[in-house]
Amino acid sequence: MIPDSFIEELKYNSDIADVIGSCITLKRGGRTLSGLCPFHSEKTPSFTVYPDTQSYYCFGCGAGGDVITFVRQHENLEYIEALRLLAQRAGMALPEDAPDDKAARRKTRILELNREAARHFHRNLLADSGKDARRYLLERGLAPKTVKHFGLGFAPESWDNLLLHLRGGGFSQEEMLAAAVVQQGRSAGSVYDAFRGRIIFPILDLRGNVIGFGGRSLGERGPKYLNSGDTPVFKKSRGLYALNFAKEAKSDTLILAEGYMDVIAIHQAGFPNTVATLGTALTPEQSRLISQYAKNVLIAYDSDGAGQTATKRAIRLFSQTDVAVRVLELPDAKDPDEYIKKFGAARFGNLIGGGKGAVNFEIDKLKKKHDLDSSEGKVAFLREFCNLMADIPSDLEREVYVRRTAQELEMGTGGILSTIAAVRKRKLGAEKKKQSHNLRVYAQDKPGRGSARRDPSDLRSVVGQEKLIALLLQNPDYYADIRSRIQVEDFSDERLGKIYAALRTRLEDNLSVDPIHLSGLLDPEAMSTLSRLISQSRGIRYARSQAGEFIDAIKSKKEAKTKEEVAGMTPQEYDAYITSLTAKKK
Numbered sequence: 268m269i270p271d272s273f274i275e276e277l278k279y280n281s282d283i284a285d286v287i288g289s290c291i292t293l294k295r296g297g298r299t300l301s302g303l304c305p306f307h308s309e310k311t312p313s314f315t316v317y318p319d320t321q322s323y324y325c326f327g328c329g330a331g332g333d334v335i336t337f338v339r340q341h342e343n344l345e346y347i348e349a350l351r352l353l354a355q356r357a358g359m360a361l362p363e364d365a366p367d368d369k370a371a372r373r374k375t376r377i378l379e380l381n382r383e384a385a386r387h388f389h390r391n392l393l394a395d396s397g398k399d400a401r402r403y404l405l406e407r408g409l410a411p412k413t414v415k416h417f418g419l420g421f422a423p424e425s426w427d428n429l430l431l432h433l434r435g436g437g438f439s440q441e442e443m444l445a446a447a448v449v450q451q452g453r454s455a456g457s458v459y460d461a462f463r464g465r466i467i468f469p470i471l472d473l474r475g476n477v478i479g480f481g482g483r484s485l486g487e488r489g490p491k492y493l494n495s496g497d498t499p500v501f502k503k504s505r506g507l508y509a510l511n512f513a514k515e516a517k518s519d520t521l522i523l524a525e526g527y528m529d530v531i532a533i534h535q536a537g538f539p540n541t542v543a544t545l546g547t548a549l550t551p552e553q554s555r556l557i558s559q560y561a562k563n564v565l566i567a568y569d570s571d572g573a574g575q576t577a578t579k580r581a582i583r584l585f586s587q588t589d590v591a592v593r594v595l596e597l598p599d600a601k602d603p604d605e606y607i608k609k610f611g612a613a614r615f616g617n618l619i620g621g622g623k624g625a626v627n628f629e630i631d632k633l634k635k636k637h638d639l640d641s642s643e644g645k646v647a648f649l650r651e652f653c654n655l656m657a658d659i660p661s662d663l664e665r666e667v668y669v670r671r672t673a674q675e676l677e678m679g680t681g682g683i684l685s686t687i688a689a690v691r692k693r694k695l696g697a698e699k700k701k702q703s704h705n706l707r708v709y710a711q712d713k714p715g716r717g718s719a720r721r722d723p724s725d726l727r728s729v730v731g732q733e734k735l736i737a738l739l740l741q742n743p744d745y746y747a748d749i750r751s752r753i754q755v756e757d758f759s760d761e762r763l764g765k766i767y768a769a770l771r772t773r774l775e776d777n778l779s780v781d782p783i784h785l786s787g788l789l790d791p792e793a794m795s796t797l798s799r800l801i802s803q804s805r806g807i808r809y810a811r812s813q814a815g816e817f818i819d820a821i822k823s824k825k826e827a828k829t830k831e832e833v834a835g836m837t838p839q840e841y842d843a844y845i846t847s848l849t850a851k852k853k
Contacts, residue, residue, distance in 0.1 A: 271779065281334050283323065307328040333785075335350065377442065421466060558590045727820050732760055735749070
């Protein structure tokens with residue numbers, strides 16, 4: 268059990284506005300701060316921080332909680348891990364008798380295993396068995412100091428090279444499977460190395476932990492690139508290769524490359540603000556992560572068809588953030604690595620200084636797609652052009668592109684602008700309808716995203732449950748009047764029941780029910796619900812007498828009988844039921 272005194276000191280030294288403000292940009296508005304939510308894509312801030320209650324809540328996706336919950340969600344950590352991270356940030360030591368969290372302990376072992384695996388791979392690269400791998404890297408133009416900087420390694424063509432080394436280091440087979448460095452064999456209980464005959468690229472998180480690996484084949488067998496599967500410490504869709512180095516570049520621009528070798532080549536050329544996705548197309552989580560570290564992004568994908576398709580997808584995802592996007596064009600080269608080898612770092616730097624804006628990139632692609640010398644091609648181009656323009660929110664920006672394009676096609680702007688207006692109206696209508704639908708579903712699913720769709724007859728009871736919790740958060744001293752009148756079993760909503768149980772646990776011992784003290788008893792989803800209730804009750808003062816109303820509302824659902832239940836009552840039960848209803852009405 269973590270002492271309350273430690274949690275209070277941690278709260279004092281970990282102001283929620285400072286902690287969250289180090290991850291996203293917050294703007295003050297009165298007594299609150301707001302910013303773009305780090306947990307979902309948005310262009311209009313819906314993420315709110317409340318310094319007075321040391322809590323946060325996003326009105327867009329429903330994420331919320333205290334400073335510990337934020338660190339858990341943002342860094343994908345368990346409770347004890349988040350406490351440890353905040354304590355280190357505040358210069359505090361976690362109590363020696365802190366509970367040994369099983370999930371946190373498992374993650375720690377996987378990180379230790381990964382670090383030892385990375386060292387082993389690097390030693391393999393420097394050994395005689397790694398001479399072919401070293402030759403490959405040298406032919407690719409990588410200097411020894413670059414190889415060391417990125418901790419590159421080599422997995423020989425062996426079924427158990429890493430397996431035997433880790434086993435000798437005291438790591439179990441279960442831990443190796445959990446870290447995804449070995450795979451299950453066909454026969455029961457057998458495992459083998461996941462990476463064989465490959466250059467190894469260790470993947471690090473922002474704290475310098477080795478969380479996974481990428482492997483580039485040196486032969487023809489298997490896929491060209493192989494990446495670690497998802498593990499308790501690694502999610503491909505959430506991370507970025509070399510972000511741990513790029514964030515130290517102190518640049519407001521990130522270069523987004525397509526793969527490991529491109530990133531390493533660009534870093535070696537003198538541009539350390541470069542990252543890549545981890546064997547997947549850019550995901551919404553990765554685009555949001557980039558937006559937390561940069562105001563601008565330069566997409567430097569391969570110039571082939573797949574690269575151009577990936578570029579369009581990236582532009583679409585970044586349009587949901589506030590990041591300004593440019594696209595790097597690579598004349599006479601298929602990727603940045605090849606361009607740097609052909610023309611040198613200086614010319615690559617000149618390219619970076621330019622780059623085509625995302626909209627111009629899309630327009631040029633449409634021009635190449637259609638024959639603008641024919642009437643049919645021109646009409647097809649304009650149809651797609653108007654659809655593209657309809658997604659631009661700025662009237663001024665749209666008009667600039669429309670006027671320039673109309674001039675090039677030697678036609679007026681009136682027809683184009685009216686078509687764009689019609690497309691925008693249709694799109695905005697569809698989006699409004701979608702949002703209305705989502706709002707209805709969200710309202711039906713309250714109080715949390717994990718709740719089942721609500722029976723309308725349960726609404727009064729659920730509102731009572733929410734308001735009783737809000738009342739106790741504001742007035743813990745009212746608990747003495749409530750404790751004997753309501754039980755956890757009376758809560759029809761499972762998540763609200765968990766919150767009430769956590770409140771009872773604290774209030775029975777006359778302890779604080781500040782959110783930071785509840786986060787050790789509740790999971791992040793329940794903390795989000797708790798934060799929503801705190802946000803909704805701001806400015807509302809509950810009176811002691813209202814507790815009875817809320818309790819009656821909670822019990823109304825439980826005490827209500829269906830027609831079938833009434834029909835099955837004995838005469839004595841029916842008389843007692845009618846008497847109770849009459850008493851309630853009085």
